[in-house]
Amino acid sequence: MTATIIIISIVAIAVVVADVIVRLLITPHQRDRWIEELMGSMIEPATTSSSNKTGSLPAECLPEAALLDSLLRHFQQSITSRNVLKTVANEGGGLTENQIVHAVNQLQEQKGRRRLPHAVIHRVVLNLMSADFLALRRGALHLTAAGKAVHERLQIRQAA
Numbered sequence: 001m002t003a004t005i006i007i008i009s010i011v012a013i014a015v016v017v018a019d020v021i022v023r024l025l026i027t028p029h030q031r032d033r034w035i036e037e038l039m040g041s042m043i044e045p046a047t048t049s050s051s052n053k054t055g056s057l058p059a060e061c062l063p064e065a066a067l068l069d070s071l072l073r074h075f076q077q078s079i080t081s082r083n084v085l086k087t088v089a090n091e092g093g094g095l096t097e098n099q100i101v102h103a104v105n106q107l108q109e110q111k112g113r114r115r116l117p118h119a120v121i122h123r124v125v126l127n128l129m130s131a132d133f134l135a136l137r138r139g140a141l142h143l144t145a146a147g148k149a150v151h152e153r154l155q156i157r158q159a160a
């Protein structure tokens with residue numbers, strides 16, 4: 001082996017070792033911070049005035065009323081779910097998923113938050129569809145009767 005090959009081999013090994021060190025020490029922390037920001041943008045904590053301090057519902061609530069209250073609290077805390085419902089409700093004729101992603105990310109940016117990846121909004125749309133809040137008709141997503149009812153009740157709660 002010549003001296004040139006030995007020097008090139010040592011440099012290559014040093015580059016690989018440096019890359020491994022960077023991946024082990026720096027990248028996981030950045031990814032964890034990004035995941036924390038992503039989760040924070042999807043769920044915001046409930047305010048003390050809207051949440052029950054005991055953690056349970058009042059005894060006088062009927063099961064249906066308790067279920068509705070829990071559902072509305074979920075939507076109040078889930079920013080992304082609420083923004084998807086709001087976006088589709090504001091567009092009466094229905095939207096494609098790409099249009100929903102664009103509109104939700106505009107809402108995120110207006111509030112100074114990071115844009116959400118398409119996959120995150122896609123998962124929320126699928127969850128809303130499986131819960132029968134959204135329906136796909138002729139290639140566009142529309143609010144179902146249940147979705148409209150939840151959206152209307154959310155607006156009433158936010159106005160109060």
